[in-house]
Amino acid sequence: MARTIVILGASYTGIPIAHYLLKHTAAKVKGLKVIVVSPNTHLYWGIASVRGILPDMLGDDKLFLPLAPAFTKYPSDQYELVTGLAERVDPVTSVVEVRGNDGSTRTIQYDELVIATGSSFKGDMPFKNLSSTEKTKDALHAWAKRIESAQSIVVAGAGATGIELAGELGQEYAVTGKKQITLVCDQELPLGSKFKRDVRETAKKELERLKVKVITNAKVATPSSSATTTTLTLTQTKPSGKAPPTTLQADLLIPTYGVTPNTAFLPPSMLDARGFVKQTSLLRADGHDAIFVVGDAGNLQDPQAVHADQQMMHVVKLIEARVLRGVPGGNGKRGEGVLSSETEYKPDGKILFAATLGRNRGTGQVGNWKVWSLMVWFMKGRYLGTNVAGEFLKGEKTATGKAW
DSSP: OOOOEEEEOOTHHOOOOHHHHIITTTSSSEEEEEEEEOOOEEEEGGGHHHHHHHHTSSSSHHHHSSSSSGGTSTTTTEEEEEEEEEEEEEETHHHHHHHTTSEEEEEEEEEEEEEEOOOEEGGGGSOOOOOSSSHHHHHHHHEEEEEEEEEEEEOOOOOOHHHHHHHHHHIIIIIITTEEEEEEEEESSSSSTTSSSSHHHHHHHHHHHOOOOOOSSSEEEEOOOBBBSSEEEESSSOOOOOOOSEEESSSSEEEOOEEEEOOOOOOOGOOOOTOOOOOTTTTTEEEOOOEEGGGGGGGSSSSSSSHHHHHHHHHHHHHHHHTTTTTTTTSOOOOOOOOOOOOOOOOOSEEEEESSSSSSSSEEETTTTOOOOOHHHHOOOOOOOOTHHHHHHHHHHHHHOOOO
16 A cells, blocks of 8 residues: 655755665555655755855865765655655645745645754854755855955854854964954853853853954844944843943854744644744644654754754654554564654753864763863864765764664
8 A cells, every 4th residue: 555755854854764764664564655855956964054154164065965866776666856845734635735946836645744844044044954955055155255255254143053153263264363253142151051151161262262252241233134244233131240342343244043943834723933843742743643743843842953863763763653553564563673653752851062163172061061172073073074974865874873
């Protein structure tokens, strides 16, 4: 009996889910077909975007890997890549309406649907995928030219992306005296309050070691869409003994805040007030047993790569268990690692975090332990994952390095 699983999104969760189903589940279910829908023709290794946005640091061949060749090993009747964008999902009739990049339209019927569409930065910042591979490339190249021509650069936002970008700019330009680099932080220290204070202090100290000026307790009031400016207005976010300046001169402003979920194609009833999918502990859309949600698009955990990877490794077993319910013998004794379709995902509250601060240093936290800078460099900073992106795309390992 034919069965179709549609996966919306082809990045850090959608790709390994597709590989798992094709490598493992398809052998157990006759007639299974996996359809991946993505507006991007290439995997964008966005983890490295904080380095790739700088001129001449990482070539396109390191950041963009073509999707199609990674799936040619599977029978054509089991797999299809649809290059287009989901425009509407009807959970009542179990259909997805897709608009192809060429302007064509298509309606796809599904038995199971996986929402792995991730999130985007506001203002079309290319730290994540834009609406197509070419638009993402063009945006990266345009920002690289702006960075090259600017003498003073302000990075607004001191989350993980902000401090990593400031570190890259600091090492390449500030520490050598080529450009002035400033990071504007809305709290007394970079990163959020959930992190240990010494981790946050290390981030600030290492950036200052790279000659990055860190302004705390302030926000840039100038609209984030303004890429090039002369005078930036700052607003104070917290009274302090040393108030931040009210204005700041800069040639270039780079915003690194404002992540929004890619869920506009879904019925409003499936979304929470922030636009994230209402996601259950069974990694389903609330009230929809056949619709699975994984990664940044869901509201079960904060958007973070490690959370997405943990959810992904759980959801593939839930999908397989659901599919096998309709297969003769599929409800028999479960083998090692096989879950019931009702096995809940239990988020691990332990913090797992690492941020590079330039190409040679970093900081991080595992549980209540601060991670050594050398370890961050060894595990992440040397390559920002570009050395394993090819293995990931081929389905040989997950984003966090688990064999797949």
